[in-house]
Amino acid sequence: MEQYLIDPQQTQLQTTVISSTATTVQFAATIIYPGGGGQPLDSAVIVQGNHRYQVLAAERTATGIRYTLDRPLAEPSLPVTQIIAGAVRTRNTRYHTLLHLIAGLAAREYGCVVTSNQILSDHARIELQFPTHAAKLAFPLADFTATVSAAITANHSVSARIVDRDALQNEQEEVRTLVSLIPAAVNQVRLVKITGVDEEACAGTHVASTRQIGAITLKAKSKGPLKLRLQAVLTDSANAD
Numbered sequence: 089m090e091q092y093l094i095d096p097q098q099t100q101l102q103t104t105v106i107s108s109t110a111t112t113v114q115f116a117a118t119i120i121y122p123g124g125g126g127q128p129l130d131s132a133v134i135v136q137g138n139h140r141y142q143v144l145a146a147e148r149t150a151t152g153i154r155y156t157l158d159r160p161l162a163e164p165s166l167p168v169t170q171i172i173a174g175a176v177r178t179r180n181t182r183y184h185t186l187l188h189l190i191a192g193l194a195a196r197e198y199g200c201v202v203t204s205n206q207i208l209s210d211h212a213r214i215e216l217q218f219p220t221h222a223a224k225l226a227f228p229l230a231d232f233t234a235t236v237s238a239a240i241t242a243n244h245s246v247s248a249r250i251v252d253r254d255a256l257q258n259e260q261e262e263v264r265t266l267v268s269l270i271p272a273a274v275n276q277v278r279l280v281k282i283t284g285v286d287e288e289a290c291a292g293t294h295v296a297s298t299r300q301i302g303a304i305t306l307k308a309k310s311k312g313p314l315k316l317r318l319q320a321v322l323t324d325s326a327n328a329d
């Protein structure tokens with residue numbers, strides 16, 4: 089059970105170990121985001137009695153998420169408590185939602201597609217590919233920053249739903265296209281929607297509405313004839329919610 093998908097603000101969870109080998113471990117439930125979609129692995133520790141273990145790495149496997157700890161668990165048969173760094177999670181969640189907003193608005197206003205994105209400790213970056221070199225040259229950064237800021241202030245709600253691949257004929261064409269890009273072996277797809285702006289497949293953590301992103305700045309850097317890299321910074325240091 090990936091609890092971070094249900095409540096991205098939960099920072100502590102008691103659970104059990106369902107399998108472990110040396111320093112790797114799988115839990116019955118988890119609040120520790122394993123990384124992916126440009127959002128890094130959470131800063132997390134596992135507590136068991138007087139022992140604290142650092143979570144060093146995570147990978148998604150066919151049977152769930154496997155975490156690597158700094159040393160083997162003393163008692164794999166006993167319950168453990170997961171604790172994540174809440175401020176880091178909140179910041180990553182705000183940046184992650186901002187990246188959706190930028191992607192959706194850049195697609196709608198300028199026909200851009202996103203070729204990569206990444207959240208770092210003090211900024212996030214997103215690479216936009218324009219349909220033509222002329223479109224890239226004409227990109228008005230100040231206007232776009234104002235458009236993104238207005239969408240944040242408009243407080244669009246952010247929601248997620250799970251779609252069964254089998255039930256797709258009932259979905260709108262945009263959703264069918266989105267899901268067709270996901271490997272056929274994946275039966276269920278999580279779609280994250282910013283109402284009125286963007287919907288995309290994503291298994292990351294998001295704020296509940298866009299005003300929680302807070303104030304931003306954007307800078308642009310050319311990355312070849314068609315691409316711009318935007319550097320986004322959240323300028324409200326406090327959690328805006």
Ligand SMILES: [Zn+2]
Nearest residue numbers: 184280290292
């Ligand atoms: Zn996302």
